[in-house]
Amino acid sequence: xxxxxxxxxxxxxxxxxxxxxxxxxxxxxxxxxxxxxxxxxxxxxxxxxxxxxxxxxxxxxxxxxxxxxxxxxxxxxxxxxxxxxxxxxxxxxxxxxxxxxxxxxxx
Amino acid sequence: xxxxxxxxxxxxxxxxxxxxxxxxxxxxxxxxxxxxxxxxxxxxxxxxxxxxxxxxxxxxxxxxxxxxxxxxxxxxxxxxxxxxxxxxxxxxxxxxxxxxxxxxxxxxxxxxxxxxxxxxxx
Numbered sequence: 450x451x452x453x454x455x456x457x458x459x460x461x462x463x464x465x466x467x468x469x470x471x472x473x474x475x476x477x478x479x480x481x482x483x484x485x486x487x488x489x490x491x492x493x494x495x496x497x498x499x500x501x502x503x504x505x506x507x508x509x510x511x512x513x514x515x516x517x518x519x520x521x522x523x524x525x526x527x528x529x530x531x532x533x534x535x536x537x538x539x540x541x542x543x544x545x546x547x548x549x550x551x552x553x554x555x556x
Numbered sequence: 557x558x559x560x561x562x563x564x565x566x567x568x569x570x571x572x573x574x575x576x577x578x579x580x581x582x583x584x585x586x587x588x589x590x591x592x593x594x595x596x597x598x599x600x601x602x603x604x605x606x607x608x609x610x611x612x613x614x615x616x617x618x619x620x621x622x623x624x625x626x627x628x629x630x631x632x633x634x635x636x637x638x639x640x641x642x643x644x645x646x647x648x649x650x651x652x653x654x655x656x657x658x659x660x661x662x663x664x665x666x667x668x669x670x671x672x673x674x675x676x677x678x
Contacts, residue, residue, distance in 0.1 A: 481662045485601075492653065492668045493593075493601060499662035536601050538665065540657060543617045545591070545603040 451475050451539055455548035461556040468524040470551045472537035477517045481541035484513055484522045488533045496535075497522065527553070558582035558667055560654050565672030568644055576639040578654030578669055585635035586610060589659050592628065592639050594650035595671075604652070607637060612659050622648075644676045 452475040462468050472482065480500040485493040495504050497513035500520055510525040524531055532555055537548040564576040578590065591606035605618035607628040616628045627640040637654055651671040657664020 479662065483665050485665075487601075492670060494668075495666050498664070498666070502663075504666065534600075538601075538603070540662075540664070544605070544619045547593075547601040547603060550600045 450544060451478060451542045451546055453537060453539055453546045453548040455535075455537060455551050457551060458549065459552040459554070461554055462527050463556045464527055464529055466527045468527050468531075468553060470522045470535055470553075472515075472520045472522070472548050474518045474520075474539055476542070478539045478541035480516050481539060482513075482515070482520050483538045483540065484511075485536045485538065486531075486533045487536065493536065560656065560667055560669035562652060562654055562669040562672040565652065565674045567675045567677060569678060570644060570646055570676055572644055573640070573642045574644065574674060576641070576652055576672055576674070578637040578639070580635040580637075580656070583656075583667075585630075586632040588656040588664070590628075590630060590637040591655050591657055591665070592637075593653045593655060593668075594648075594674075595653070596647070596650040599650075602650075604639070606657070608659060641674070644674075646676050648674060649676045650674060 454473045456471050482500045484497040487493045496507050496511050501513045512523045514521050534550045534552045536550050561579045568574050589606050589608050592604040607616050625643045629638045653668050653671045655665045655668045
């Protein structure tokens with residue numbers, strides 16, 4: 450099975466901060482990597498597909514990069530509505546696996 | 557409007573069965589694989605498994621935690637995916653979501669249902 454690790458697991462940040470979340474796969478997954486944002490009690494929302502393609506309607510302050518085994522999600526200037534938990538998902542090998550999540554809260 | 561709607565959740569005793577439905581609208585359901593994802597209270601997202609579209613055989617893949625207990629099926633004429641859950645355990649308690657995706661493109665998981673709550677308790 451492909452294991453996904455995320456770092457950090459949690460972070461406190463301020464509005465306007467640049468935030469970077471890293472996801473690492475235990476083996477190569479090409480670019481079959483998506484990023485999701487989830488707020489408490491809400492449905493996960495896809496932000497990024499294919500490692501770096503921004504979902505339509507998602508603010509351009511979100512970006513994704515990487516290929517193979519290391520991927521990053523960057524929020525260039527954190528906004529109040531961005532406080533949430535972020536998950537990566539690899540859908541290259543079975544079973545598909547989510548990262549454990551990164552909770553971003555207010556400093 | 558493109559959407560997925562789950563139904564069928566509820567309270568069930570351990571060892572019993574439950575069937576969830578995921579009804580699609582606004583897109584060609586048969587073109588997509590359908591995944592099920594669950595989230596236990598206070599926990600992260602867990603991929604449960606998926607059923608391929610008919611063009612790719614309509615076969616299934618399961619997470620180890622549900623293999624041999626859960627079964628996926630689909631009725632493309634009704635645009636519905638099903639999750640049959642047997643021999644339920646307390647650890648199956650979660651919100652269950654369905655989502656669409658492709659197999660041969662690094663795309664998908666753009667549309668999710670609102671989720672349906674399954675509670676397994678004596």
